[in-house]
Amino acid sequence: MTHAYPTPPVEGENGYDDRFFKYGIEKAKWEASNKKCLTIIKHSMGDAVKGAITDSETATEYLDKVQAQFTGSSKAYASSLTRQFINAKYDGSGMRAYIQKMTAMAGRLNKYFNAPLPDEFIVQVIMESLPKEFEAFHIAYNNTVASNWTLDQLMAQCVQEEERQKGRGESVNLTQQKLKKKNANSKQAFKKPGQGGQGSQGAQ
16 A cells, blocks of 8 residues: 655745655655556456446555445345355255354354354254254254253264164165065965966866
8 A cells, every 4th residue: 555645845935945856756656656556456356346446546545445345245245144044944965064064154154243153053043944854853952952062062963863864764765665575576476366377277
């Protein structure tokens, strides 16, 4: 960032000519420095951002406009992120990956608000976002767990519950497959009178 614009001397004061000469040199240096700073700032920004900010004569004024622009954007981003976090629903990516994503989202909110969200609040938000298959699991947590879980405990318990449900589902599928196979074999073994080659000959 450039220094303040040099102040011209007052005409008639002692040493005016020398002061004015020095002012001319400082002004030329300042203008060159200001131009270079503006070029560097704009070069480091994306076209979309630059398009939203009006030009300024000084680098300081331009940076002030950038700050004002991003202050509003930051608030909008925080508001959007808060709604996304509160209204989140399990996306089927796996409990470990999902809880890690939610924890990272809470971390970004912590950074914006400059204060950590309580773990028990994050745990409850994640619990509320779980699918209906976890309803009994959620109720058991609210009614039987004496103390609030930490995020690590939530991760471990949810992963364990997910694995239990998968194991149960696989067991149910295996049982259904066995029943279907048994029913199919029973149908093949049972024949009505008059069906089949030998049955027709016997009837004659």
